[in-house]
Amino acid sequence: MLDFNRNHFEIFGLAPRFALDTEALERAYRDIQSQVHPDRFAHAGEAEQRLSMQWTTRVNEAYQTLRQPFDRANYLLELHGIHAMDPSNTKMPADFLMQQMAWREALEEAKADKSFAGLQDLGRDIGGLAQAMQAQLANLLDRQQDFPHAAEVLRKYRFMQKLLAEIDAAYEEIE
């Protein structure tokens, strides 16, 4: 039965790990979708159409969550009872706050100068660090199982993702 208590990993028959085989995830997603998608039931009865809709919606939600590193980590933490993004849970180390300010300044500067190169450099720096953080998250979540520490890293990671999105938006602004 479509069991809404089953977690996202179980739906795809995958182990609950941050370091996920994304190709296996994609394959499982496509295999299930090809069975349950509404296009398969356009000529079927009401009951099947409703079920198809429920299944597809559920599978899409699980897939979207697991394929993004941030959402996947956040979800894993939730499975362990930690709400990393809870508004009451926003502690950040002072040195990271300083670093944040420096990045923001660099972004504003590149925007003011309409500098593509400036944006590219900043994007590369932050992107590289975000990549390294993914390795750190894999270590903390899968091997050490140090969830509070992982939550802290994840909050930093999210900040950097937001900054990367802002850099993208800045390209559009100066275009």
Added chain:
Amino acid sequence: MALLQISEPGMSTAPHQHRLAVGIDLGTTNSLVASVRNGLSVVINDEQGHPLLPSVVRYLADGSVTVGYPAQAKQSEDPHNTLVSVKRFMGRGVRDIRDIAALPYQFVDAPGMLQLKTVAGSKSPVEVSAEILKVLKRRAETALGGDLAGAVITVPAYFDDAQRQATKDAAKLADLNVLRLLNEPTAAAIAYGLDNGAEGIYAVYDLGGGTFDISILKLSKGVFEVLATNGDSALGGDDFDHRIYCWVLEQAGLSVLGDHDKRLLLTRAREAKEMLSERPTAGITAMLSTGQLVDLRLDEPAFRAMTESLVNKTLLPCRKALRDAGLTPAEVKGVVMVGGSTRMPRIQAAVGEFFGQVPLTNLDPDKVVALGAAIQANVLAGNKRDDDWLLLDVVPLSLGIETMGGLVEKIIPRNATLPLARAQEFTTFKDGQTAMAIHVVQGERELVGECRSLARFELRGIPPMVAGAARIRVTFQVDADGLLAVAAREMSTGIEAHIEVKPSYGLSDDEIARMLRDSYDHARFDVEARQLAELKVDAQRLVEATEAALAEDGETLLDPAERAAITARVAALTQAMQGNDAQTVKRASDALNQGTAEFAARRMDASVKRALKGQKLEELDL
């Protein structure tokens, strides 16, 4: 209306009976209908052999309607009653229409969607579109020799919810069973991809008469996955015509024009544009009603200069779509050109330059969307079961609700895969607040005023509490057609208030019923007969689907008692279908639907298990 024929019970169990299904490209300038015949998708021509039906509808004083070429021929002579490019008005108010001064119509600002005043009364764009669809439906039924089981109707990928709802309403009005609303670039990708065995990342650049779409798709092993889509639902070939039109006014020193002359010059402008795709210069000659003769010559460089900004306007969405997909132009393996406006050499050059490759133009840009839609219609109607492919399409624009201060809280992000549901909790702003106004919007901007308003509704009966204590859960559900349903529920006390909305641009079922009634001869139109016919069609489909399911999985997934119970309900429904009582058919259908819910769930579960097991085996092989 003709009733569908139903064969005798026991005779109708052939599960692979071919159902007539068509794909319809309801275009701004031209519309087409196509169908899969003998395994091949083909456009159905009219009796004179024309594949295209100009999307032009003319209303006459005696209440009759002409559609297509005959209407087009009268557009300058009778501009108020001859409606062209009405797709641009679908789901739109008067304020939304740019260049309104250049259009020779008398607009009526009706609530939700504008209307056009004609000699036969005010017409909504939905009604006008329905006239086009009716002609295509008749054309298909004549050519295919039977009633249509269903149709796939294409819409621009960048159509918002209001525009999609309007399209679906038009189909309902034309008495078409809509199997799916399909995005135009996705339809083109099906036609192109299946023909060429394409694998990899493809971009579909679709510039039609009034809309522009860019979709980035990943094609692999029979899966068409839309990664990102972008566009402009008010940018197309018509805008190029309008630039020429303005140039003509300037060159000829014209200012205020009558509606007849406006239409005449717009037509000449379009002809000049088309000629410039073939030749370096085009003549524009017109005798105005004032007796003034316009005689001008437009060359390619001048045309290019006046439309350069329009060409560039299509490239910005291309950049955005690529960025959303996380790709660079170099990663795109092929660019498929769709829509008549991509015949302009300037467009092909600009797109080629942007993507760094020669765009693919081996498919007729006018037909490819309808051909793809027909292929999908054939699958959705259940005519093709093996070697099927899978379409994963996305929401084009973010969906959200208004929060304090006129800001938008996005609930569903753009480019999320369909269908999907997402819920978010909100709370009260004031102590003792017992109602909440929920305003649903679509768009990317942060301010409500800059997004499209889709619906407003109120949730009442919230128990009085201090501000911030109530928990209102708002759920957005977007179905496979890209259509939205919204529900809200108060959670904190266990008391539930629940409401579902239809977008305010959509027509209510009552309005549709009224329009349907208006469109038929009053004396002959019998609402009940129609309802009974529809119920019987649905019942027949249900019986066939159930019998096919029983044949496939009845032995393995049901015990004999369960099997007998379902068979009994099938028999009861088949019996009810012999009679002429709508309520009896409805009750028997509901009973069979309920009786098969558990069976359907087991079947779905079993097929998912099979799918995952197949994957495990694949991994073992490695």
